Every structure is written in structure tokens, then in C-alpha cells.
Amino acid sequence: MQYYEDIVKKRNSCRSFSDRKVEDAELMAIREYYEDEESDLVDEIGTELLFFFGNVHEAISKSVGYNGICFKAPVYMVLLSDKADHYLENAGYIAQGITLKITELGMAACWMTINDAAAVKKALDIDSDKEVACVVAFGYRAEDNDEKAAPKISLDTLCMGCDFKTEVDTDLFYPELEDCLRACAHAQSFQNLQPYRMLVDTDRVYLVGLPSEMTNEYDTHLNYGIVMFNFYAVMWAVRPEAPRWSFEPSDTDLKLPDDVTYIAKCRI
Ligand SMILES: Cc1cc2nc3c(=O)[nH]c(=O)nc-3n(C[C@H](O)[C@H](O)[C@H](O)COP(=O)(O)O)c2cc1C
CATH class of the missing domain: 3.40.109.10 (NADH Oxidase)
Known part of the structure; x- marks a missing residue:
């Protein structure tokens, strides 16, 4: 896309x-x-x-x-x-x-x-x-600047199934959804730690936060905003009426371990 x-x-x-x-x-x-x-x-x-x-x-x-x-x-x-x-x-x-x-x-x-x-x-x-x-x-980037993007987590590492205990087959994602999730896997984060995961259900995606001792409170929340924007922006480019993220609680049990935090959900 x-x-x-x-x-x-x-x-x-x-x-x-x-x-x-x-x-x-x-x-x-x-x-x-x-x-x-x-x-x-x-x-x-x-x-x-x-x-x-x-x-x-x-x-x-x-x-x-x-x-x-x-x-x-x-x-x-x-x-x-x-x-x-x-x-x-x-x-x-x-x-x-x-x-x-x-x-x-x-x-x-x-x-x-x-x-x-x-x-x-x-x-x-x-x-x-x-x-x-x-x-x-x-x-503007300096002409002799050869910085490369830092290596990012794979789609398989980022994504889980309908809850934290279920695996997902990322080969089954339709192309638009796959690009949205790849955009999340490619997002900037403090020290490139990417301390979050996406749970992908049939009609919703959920963003959850992983514990990260190195990331301060500020950057923890900024990271979430950045990754949510990447998802939205890629979805919006093909579907301008795309649903928006909501901070309302999840409607299903995501089976999150105690140290994993529910952040937000988005209809897909
Ligand atoms: C909230 C936040 C704070 C960051 N702070 C710094 C910083 O102080 N100095 C710096 O060099 N990079 C900083 N970065 C950039 C990240 O290190 C960078 O996004 C990450 O290593 C991934 O590399 P990429 O952006 O080239 O893909 C920050 C990124 C985020 C999201």
C-alpha cells in the first residue's frame, strides 16, 4: 500500500x-x-x-x-x-x-x-x-548521514490472536490489515524497545503494553500514541471512514498477565 x-x-x-x-x-x-x-x-x-x-x-x-x-x-x-x-x-x-x-x-x-x-x-x-x-x-538530513532504521520486531512477534494466550497466523491477514500492523511493527519507540503487542481478533485489534523498566512514564504513553497513529494512518489511506481507537475497556477477556496493561481497541 x-x-x-x-x-x-x-x-x-x-x-x-x-x-x-x-x-x-x-x-x-x-x-x-x-x-x-x-x-x-x-x-x-x-x-x-x-x-x-x-x-x-x-x-x-x-x-x-x-x-x-x-x-x-x-x-x-x-x-x-x-x-x-x-x-x-x-x-x-x-x-x-x-x-x-x-x-x-x-x-x-x-x-x-x-x-x-x-x-x-x-x-x-x-x-x-x-x-x-x-x-x-x-x-534536512546531512548528505553524509548514512543512519539506517533500527531493526524492528517482526509481525509474528508483535501480533497475537484474540487473547494473550492465543497465537495468530499472520499469513491469514488480509493485505490492508497486514500493512497497518507492519506500520505498527515499524513505529519509533524509546530506545527502540517496542514494549507493546497487538492482539488481533476477527473484528477488533487491541493494543497492550509490556513492562519496560527502562522506559519512563512519559515515553511509555508517547510510544502508545505513536503506534496507534501508524495503524490509523495506514488504514485511513485506504478507508477514510476507518474507525478510530477507543480507550473504552475491552469487551472480552484478553487473558493478560498481571504485568501486561490493556491500552486501547480499534474496530477493523
Ligand atoms: C518517545 C521517544 C523518545 C526518543 N528519544 C530519543 C532521544 O532522546 N535521542 C535519540 O537519539 N533518539 C530518540 N528516540 C528515537 C528512537 O531511538 C528511534 O525511534 C528508535 O531507535 C527506532 O529507530 P528509527 O526511528 O530509526 O526507526 C526516541 C523515540 C521515541 C519514540
Whole structure:
């Protein structure tokens, strides 16, 4: 399927950017996407999109990035959000849509872990009641940057049957569903740990979270939003009336072990 092949599969994180300027027209295209086309998980939660340029990495180097390393990028996108139930999944979902839009525009991006959201707000002089929920660095890839996508879990590892104790034959997936699930298997996650699984029933898929000691609370929820967006975006490309994810409880017993968490479900 085109969207999966051209956008989701082609994307990989970028940590070395060229000095090429991101033009106003490109920033405008991203903003228009956010304002007019963006899909979210929880409509009622207010968000705000901000762009920062220049020597921002110095200002936020202590508050974002693995091991306190914030690399230099032409633009840093910050998504602010009201705090409410599922606000981080919602923010992760929205920001992943923007990240894929950045890919579509021929640029590259990298999610940055937030070590101290309040410090980011202070360092960037953000005057808002909303919280810093996501930081994504983006711009044009440096010409000598040969970063490859990190290896991802297979479809067979990601997917289970109607409950956590049942195996699924992934060869039986119809092509659209297979692409949606491959898009999930290809999603970005903190340290590429991919601590989640998808249970695939005849009419629903369920997202469940695996325990991950290394992933903090923030990134745990952002990961879920990112993977839910990838599923939705690939489904939406062929079925614009595609059902949306719901945080309502599961209607069946998913036989989850105690340390596995039910997250959300989506009709298929
Ligand atoms: C919530 C989140 C936080 C991340 N934080 C960082 C980070 O601070 N530094 C970094 O280099 N990469 C970061 N990444 C990028 C992941 O390491 C990357 O997505 C993963 O290794 C998979 O590689 P790929 O994006 O090339 O497919 C983050 C990704 C996510 C989803």
C-alpha cells in the first residue's frame, strides 16, 4: 500500500542534519496539516504547536535527549498539551502525524525523550498553561548521514490472536490489515524497545503494553500514541471512514498477565 511503502517504511530517525534552512513554506505546510488535517485521539484535549530555531539545543541539552545529549537540528517542534486522561497518548499520536508529514515533505526527524518538561518550558521561555508533551527535532538530513532504521520486531512477534494466550497466523491477514500492523511493527519507540503487542481478533485489534523498566512514564504513553497513529494512518489511506481507537475497556477477556496493561481497541 502506497502510504505504508512510501512514508512509514521509508522513515528513519535522523541525528545528523544539514545546515539547509527549513523554508517558511515548509513550516506553513506542517502547520496547515496540524490545523486542518491532523487527527487526534481525544478531541477535547487542547494542544499547541511551536517551532524553535537556532541554538536551541544548547538551551535544552540538559532537559531532553538520551543521556543528556541533545543534537543540533535546524528546527525543534514542541507540542504543548492540556493535562487530562490520555493526554500523552493523544500528543504522541498528533506529533507522529506531524513526523510522517515531515517525511512526506522530504525532511527527516527524531523524537527526543523529555527528561524534565518544566525545564524545557523554562529554557525556551514558553508562556503557557499547557505542558510540554513532545519534542521532535527535524530538518534536512546531512548528505553524509548514512543512519539506517533500527531493526524492528517482526509481525509474528508483535501480533497475537484474540487473547494473550492465543497465537495468530499472520499469513491469514488480509493485505490492508497486514500493512497497518507492519506500520505498527515499524513505529519509533524509546530506545527502540517496542514494549507493546497487538492482539488481533476477527473484528477488533487491541493494543497492550509490556513492562519496560527502562522506559519512563512519559515515553511509555508517547510510544502508545505513536503506534496507534501508524495503524490509523495506514488504514485511513485506504478507508477514510476507518474507525478510530477507543480507550473504552475491552469487551472480552484478553487473558493478560498481571504485568501486561490493556491500552486501547480499534474496530477493523
Ligand atoms: C518517545 C521517544 C523518545 C526518543 N528519544 C530519543 C532521544 O532522546 N535521542 C535519540 O537519539 N533518539 C530518540 N528516540 C528515537 C528512537 O531511538 C528511534 O525511534 C528508535 O531507535 C527506532 O529507530 P528509527 O526511528 O530509526 O526507526 C526516541 C523515540 C521515541 C519514540
